[in-house]
Amino acid sequence: MDWISWPQVIDDLASTRRGAATFLEDFDAPYSAACHSEWVVKWTKIGEAHDLVGDANLEKGRIGDAEKAWLCALTAFEVARRMACADAIESEKATAKIEATVRKFGSLDQKIECVPVKCDDQSEMLTYYLSAAGASKAPAVICISTEEEAATTLLGRLLPVAVARGISVLVVAHEDIDSNDHSDMALSCCLDYLSGRSDVDAGRIGVYGDGLSAAVATQFAFSDRRVAAAVCDGGLWDFARMLASTQWLTGTADAPDEKVVSARRSRMIEQFKCPVLVVASSRGTASLSEASKLLSHASAAPIDLQLVMPQTITSRFGEIEDFVTFDERIFGWLEHKLLPNSAL
Template identity: 50%
Template sequence: MDRATWPRLRDDLASTRRSAAAFLENLDAGRTTDGTEWIIRWIEIGDTHGLLGNAKGREGKVDEAAKAWLCALTAFEIAKRLAREQTVQGEAVSAKIGSAIETFGSLKQRIERVQIECYDQSAIQAHYLPPDDSSRAPAIICISAEDETSTTLLGRLLPAAAHRGMSVLAVTYDDVSDNRSGLSNEILSCCLDYLSTRDDVDATRIGVYGDGMAAALATDLAVSDSRVAAAVCDGGLWNWARTMAAVDWVAGVPNTPNDQAMAARRSRLLRRLKCPVLVVAGGRGIVSTSEAIELQNDCAAAKMDLQLIISPSAMTDAGEVENFVISDDQIFGWLEQRL
């Protein structure tokens, strides 16, 4: 990437995210400068937005301060992804993200730390982002990837989710995943219970979004709990793949059913889902692009409500870097439309 195409400071969230998406889109292995320079530049952009946010906060311009901190979070997220192989810089950026979330959350109490009571008398901690106003609004249960916390997930999703007229409940994968049959669904159903009791949530418009391995948990919840009105999930592909692998292992030979039989099996899985479904393929997700395209074709033939987005990414000399800005905006745009 040439210096002439490097990101510049933008003064509003939409412009910042367009700049961020364009930067990630233009990454490639053939034209790279020192990755440390990129990290420094995006940290500078984030810090500058943070200074602006503090200044607006002191002036009492809370909404402008909040937008500045959302810009900062977008910039810091890019720096974190570029610094993933550099432990010291990665930890420094993660600390900046945590501080930015805390500051954003303190503005008009925009983020709440809540406790979700479970059926077995235990409890999990979560972050809750209320809607822009106090009216009953759609809500999304967002489950982090297996290597992330709810704080990390929230830092990435806040700029995409804020100002869409919906609330977000962010939970950590480790808190809600359990290998025992049905227990993950029970915990996530408790999250549904919690949202359903809130005065600012419309209980008929609650969706679920699972990131990474949590996409399979989102599918299971949508199958088991009819209160889920929309699901961003794996469409059952992870469990289907595990079942196929188990059959291969028991039989001792590869199981190679014909295309028609495979399509029928995928369709049976999807028929258990009674809500609209969005499958995210590629990137860091667990769904391959080829599997997702086949699933989408099966659903189109069966007139099932499933949509597909392919997460764009760039291969650099530091590895694959996902364009999370485009993916997250598409995901929350779909959720906003469906709910």
């Protein structure tokens, strides 16, 4: 793959994201530390170039152009962060650049609000709220970061894909949700907050659990019937734990009776009362094989359940996801389910 002639700055968010997606989809360089380090540097420089363009536009009073440049920078820095997955120091540097750019973007027009959400026990969670563009009563999505990722890291990744849509976003860290004894109660407090906002349609609030938080999103959709759409693991994490527990209690390594397993899958599916997008990913909790079985069962039930899986490249440093295309699919699905006049 020849990226030598690829420009440092493409003055268009859609083009920048297409370039990032193509890079991630076609990445075929040798899996060496030197290779990954080289691409971390190149994508960091691309992000820094966009960042400088944004700063220059801000000085000229061209706020819209500044925001677009910073969104391009966020996409590039996220690519660098993922390429640096095996280098903790480089990964932290990329994360810091993402957080710094998020702060720049949030300083304009109050687009991003830092919101402390109170729980029933009077504890607070610091969340980040992005209001929908040009909408007075818009749907909203509660987005939960994966383990060991800050809310600002997820926000930086989602800003370029969410900012132009008619959907508000409330981002919360997995750590803050998991620190509560009942994560579903904490998320219900987030939903309460959104429902009380004058710019949010309380009847169109969804949830999205990134990575390992997909299981948390499932439990929230089960426990709170106000959830209008869920991007989650479909209950497969708890389902797998239940099967493993059964095998341990019975003292046998034999696979459980398929009829019993099938019946339990059907009962699990019936718990959903809203449209569901099951995410099958190495970063999440649902394997593709189990998710496919769940989808097969759902086809015979009165439930709107779909399956999505990101394209990944496997290296000795782990798997690198095409997060750009993946996020577009997820928010395209959310838009379709929460906005009445949208189309996939």
